[in-house]
Amino acid sequence: MVRDVSLYVTVPGFFRCPISLDVMKSPVSLCTGVTYDRTSIQRWLDSGNNTCPATMQVLKSKELVPNRTLQRLIQIWSDSVQTQNGSRADPAANSAVTKEEAEALVKEMRAQKEKIDHLSKLICFAKESEENCEFLAKFDGFVEMLVGFLDGDKDVNFLERVVRVLVMILNKVGDYKALRLLILKQNNDASHECLSSLLHVLRQGRSVNSRVGVIKIIEAITLDAESKQILSEKEGFLLELVKLTSLEKDPSLIEASLSCLAAISVSKRVKIKLINLKIIGELRKLLTEGQKASVSIIEKALKLLEMVASFREGRAEFCNDAACVEAVMNKVLKVSSQATEHAVMILWSACYLFRDRVAQDAVVKSNGLTKILLLMQSNCSPAVRQMSGDLLKIFRVTSMSNSCLSSYDTKTTHIMPF
Numbered sequence: 134m135v136r137d138v139s140l141y142v143t144v145p146g147f148f149r150c151p152i153s154l155d156v157m158k159s160p161v162s163l164c165t166g167v168t169y170d171r172t173s174i175q176r177w178l179d180s181g182n183n184t185c186p187a188t189m190q191v192l193k194s195k196e197l198v199p200n201r202t203l204q205r206l207i208q209i210w211s212d213s214v215q216t217q218n219g220s221r222a223d224p225a226a227n228s229a230v231t232k233e234e235a236e237a238l239v240k241e242m243r244a245q246k247e248k249i250d251h252l253s254k255l256i257c258f259a260k261e262s263e264e265n266c267e268f269l270a271k272f273d274g275f276v277e278m279l280v281g282f283l284d285g286d287k288d289v290n291f292l293e294r295v296v297r298v299l300v301m302i303l304n305k306v307g308d309y310k311a312l313r314l315l316i317l318k319q320n321n322d323a324s325h326e327c328l329s330s331l332l333h334v335l336r337q338g339r340s341v342n343s344r345v346g347v348i349k350i351i352e353a354i355t356l357d358a359e360s361k362q363i364l365s366e367k368e369g370f371l372l373e374l375v376k377l378t379s380l381e382k383d384p385s386l387i388e389a390s391l392s393c394l395a396a397i398s399v400s401k402r403v404k405i406k407l408i409n410l411k412i413i414g415e416l417r418k419l420l421t422e423g424q425k426a427s428v429s430i431i432e433k434a435l436k437l438l439e440m441v442a443s444f445r446e447g448r449a450e451f452c453n454d455a456a457c458v459e460a461v462m463n464k465v466l467k468v469s470s471q472a473t474e475h476a477v478m479i480l481w482s483a484c485y486l487f488r489d490r491v492a493q494d495a496v497v498k499s500n501g502l503t504k505i506l507l508l509m510q511s512n513c514s515p516a517v518r519q520m521s522g523d524l525l526k527i528f529r530v531t532s533m534s535n536s537c538l539s540s541y542d543t544k545t546t547h548i549m550p551f
Contacts, residue, residue, distance in 0.1 A: 144156055145210065147168075147203070148203075148206075148207050148210065150169050150170035150173050150174075151167065151169060151186060151187045152169055152170070152173035152174065152177060152186055153170060153172075153173045155170065156207065156211075157169070157170040157203070157204075157207060158170060158171075158172070159171040159172070159199070159204070160199070160200040160203045160204050160207070161174065161197040161198060161199055161200060162197070162198045162199075162200050163185050163192060163195075163197070163198075164192060164193055164194045164196065165185040165187075165188050165190050165192070167185055167186075167187045167188060168200045168203060169186070171197060172385075174186075174197065175197070176384070176427065178195055179427040179428055179429045180427050180428060181428045181468075181469065183195070201261075201262070230254050230255070230257060230258040230261075232265070232268055234254075234258075235254075235255060235258045235265070235268065235269065236272070238251045238254055238255055239251075239255075239269075239272060239275055239278070242278065243274075243278060248282070248291065249290070249291050249294060252291070252294040252295065252297075252298055253294060255269065255298055256294065256297055256298055256301070259298065259301040259302060260301070263305075266301055266302045266304075266305050267302075267305040269298070269301075269302050269305075270302040270305035270306050270307070271305070276299070276302070276306060276311075276312065276315070277315060279295055279298060279299050280299075280312075280315040280316055280327060282295045283295060283316075283326065283327040283330040283331065284326045284327060284330070287330065287333060289333060289334060289337045289338060289339070290339075292330055292333065292334050292338075293334055293338055293339065293340055293343040296331070296334055296338075296343050296346045296347055296350065297340075297342065297343055297346060299346070299350060300346035300349055300350060303349065303350065303353060309353050309354060309356060310356060312353065312354055313354040313356055313360055315327075316328070316331075316350075316354055317354065317360055317363050317364075328363075328364070328367050328370070331347045331350065331351065332347075332367065332369060332370055332373065334346075334347050335347045335348070335370075335373050335377075336369075336373060341383045341385060341386060344377075344386060345385050345386055345389045348374070348377075348386075348389040348390060348392075348393045349389065351364060351393055352389075352392060352393045352396050355393075355396045355397055358399065358400070361396075361397050361399060361400070361403070362400070362402075362403075364397055365397055365398075365400075365402070365403045365406065371394075371397075371403070371406055371407065371410060372410055374390045374393060374394050375390075375394070375407065375410045375411070375412050375415060377389075377390040378390050378391055378394075378412070378415045378416070378419065378434075379415060379418075380418055380419060380422055380423055384426070384427060384430065387419070387426075387430055388427070388429055388430050388433060391430065391433035391434055391436075391437055392433055394407070394412075394437055395433065395436050395437045395440060398437065398440050398441065399440075401444055404440065404441045404443075404444060404446075404447055405446055405447075407441055408441060408446055408447050408450055412437070412441060413438065413441065413442075413447070413450050413451055413454060413457060414454075416434050416437060416438045416457070417454060417456055417457040417460055419431070419434045420434060420435070420457070420460035420461065420463075420464060421456060421457075421460045428468055428469050428472070431464060431468050431469075431472050432468070432469060432471050432472045432475065435461065435464065435472055435475035435476055435479070436475050438451070438457075438461070438475070438479060439475050439478050439479050439482075442479055442482065442483065443482065448482065448483060448487060448489070451479070451483065451492075452483050452489040452491050452492040453491060455491065455494075455495040455498075458480075458483070458491075458492050458495035458496060458499075459495055459496075459498065459499040461476045461479050461480060462476070462480065462495075462496050462499045462501050462504065463499060464476045465477065465504050465505075465508060466504065466507060466508060466511065470513070470514075473508070473513065473517065474513075474514065474516070474517055477508070477517050477520050477521060477524075478520065480492070480496060480501075480524060481520040481523060481524055484496060484524055484527055484528075485520070485523045485524055485526075485527050488527070493527060493528070496524075496528065497528060501524075501528060502525070502528045502529075505521050505524050505525050505528065506525070508521045509521045509522065509525070
């Protein structure tokens with residue numbers, strides 16, 4: 134077999150991320166001056182690290198500054214490689230777009246011309262700078278036009294581009310109430326079309342980024358009880374979010390789904406739906422089997438568990454899952470102060486407030502008494518210290534009761550019959 138030498142490309146070393154060693158897609162610099170790909174360094178920081186991976190210097194700031202110059206150099210290099218290898222990629226989509234050209238593209242899209250190609254060009258335009266994102270967000274009628282595209286077209290390739298543009302300008306939109314009204318139009322079937330399109334991307338989207346983008350859009354518009362109810366009652370929506378918390382999914386999808394579920398799950402009705410969808414089992418898997426899960430994922434999983442275990446049905450489901458109780462106990466003092474606070478709140482509610490004996494036994498079996506003692510000696514918050522003190526009383530009483538029962542059983546076995 135003859136190898137095609139043209140497929141072997143020499144990549145400049147400084148184009149590669151020091152962590153992943155892949156060509157950087159979104160280069161960002163730390164305060165140490167070292168540049169990384171955003172996804173890789175964000176994962177490093179989310180894992181609880183506070184040093185620069187390349188220099189091991191302690192970071193005075195965790196701010197990630199986009200390296201625009203390097204990004205442009207990588208783009209120029211990438212374009213030249215595509216040209217040399219006869220790539221069929223649309224060169225116009227990768228070329229720089231001015232504000233005047235962006236304005237013209239938007240006007241042509243309103244006239245229903247070349248929508249998908251124009252969206253690709255606008256994505257490149259928005260990627261260039263925050264200023265460009267703000268330009269599009271403030272462009273009269275642009276956001277309304279994007280949401281309008283969600284009403285009818287069901288081509289997932291097109292919908293993914295719509296979602297991508299919308300997410301890129303989301304932080305610049307400012308008024309999420311207006312966006313909420315656009316997507317969740319009251320007493321209008323169009324709202325169901327918009328949600329159906331977003332759900333379609335969530336299920337069938339080819340890109341992880343577009344699926345995460347859908348979740349970010351949904352979370353942005355969950356501003357009140359009414360919007361949360363509409364979203365939770367959309368058929369298949371909660372089920373899809375629960376599926377995306379599975380360990381087999383991409384970490385960014387898991388984290389986004391947990392965050393969105395926590396934002397929506399305020400009412401008892403929604404929490405009951407989540408219980409019926411077996412959310413506690415999925416959370417247990419994240420806490421017990423997700424050894425590589427980031428600090429942020431663990432924190433969000435515990436926060437959601439705290440929410441669904443705050444009412445009778447959820448608490449019963451949690452307490453009857455001894456492995457889940459032990460998993461929560463094991464996260465105390467092992468992840469972060471925020472994770473510890475969520476874990477203690479869950480255990481305090483089950484073991485102290487509602488005196489669930491099954492949960493108490495599971496905590497004792499997982500060496501809970503020792504951990505609570507260590508927690509009280511740590512630099513924890515006053516609220517955590519108070520709850521730890523309450524738990525300590527319960528576990529001591531439980532331990533003494535068990536000891537007395539054991540002693541009584543031993544004595545009775547030595548009583549000789551007359």
